[in-house]
Amino acid sequence: MDQDFKEFVDRCFEVSARKEDISRDDIIRMLGVSPDSEECEYLGSRARELAAIKSKDKATLGTPFGVDYVPCDASCRFCSFGTRWGLMEGQSYHIPVEDIISMMKERIAAGYTGFTIRTTEFYPVDKLCEMARRIREEVPGDYRLGVNTGELTLEGCIRLKEAGYNSAYHTLHLREGIALRSLPRGVCRPCVRYRNHL
Numbered sequence: 001m002d003q004d005f006k007e008f009v010d011r012c013f014e015v016s017a018r019k020e021d022i023s024r025d026d027i028i029r030m031l032g033v034s035p036d037s038e039e040c041e042y043l044g045s046r047a048r049e050l051a052a053i054k055s056k057d058k059a060t061l062g063t064p065f066g067v068d069y070v071p072c073d074a075s076c077r078f079c080s081f082g083t084r085w086g087l088m089e090g091q092s093y094h095i096p097v098e099d100i101i102s103m104m105k106e107r108i109a110a111g112y113t114g115f116t117i118r119t120t121e122f123y124p125v126d127k128l129c130e131m132a133r134r135i136r137e138e139v140p141g142d143y144r145l146g147v148n149t150g151e152l153t154l155e156g157c158i159r160l161k162e163a164g165y166n167s168a169y170h171t172l173h174l175r176e177g178i179a180l181r182s183l184p185r186g187v188c189r190p191c192v193r194y195r196n197h198l
């Protein structure tokens with residue numbers, strides 16, 4: 001194995017274990033590793049080790065709820081909800097919050113401990129906040145409530161947290177802004193913003 005790459009991965013491991021950010025260049029270097037290489041295997045094993053430390057090697061049994069079935073103007077290339085593809089034309093259905101609450105109660109009784117509210121790109125933060133407040137009022141228990149929605153401002157993140165969400169899904173997508181069209185080409189979403197504020 002390339003010793004230089006191994007030391008680089010070890011350095012990134014230490015930085016992440018201290019909850020500090022690794023640099024954009026480091027992320028790009030990791031993404032460039034060949035998937036069939038020993039280096040990739042080493043990177044994966046250290047990532048697993050870090051995940052085990054951070055999660056205390058415990059998993060959460062969770063489930064998402066997609067709450068709006070509407071055409072989405074972001075029109076990501078892979079998504080059937082995209083307005084541009086015409087598959088959702090004339091459709092508009094929002095799951096009532098009462099139904100989400102009742103499904104959550106059923107699942108909590110079955111042992112689930114995490115839930116994610118999922119929406120299309122332009123779902124209003126106000127409605128998400130209202131939904132979280134209702135859920136927290138009517139579904140007691142020690143469960144995690146996440147949200148997977150469109151782009152958020154810092155102010156939006158803070159409001160979501162105050163309304164009752166524990167986390168917001170975010171990841172760095174490959175081909176961000178190209179296949180996934182919610183952002184201008186070449187712009188990476190600052191995922192650190194979400195992690196720090198939810």
Ligand code: SF4
Nearest residue numbers: 072074075076079121
């Ligand atoms: S933002 Fe989400 S819902 Fe909208 S088109 Fe893209 S993947 Fe589909």
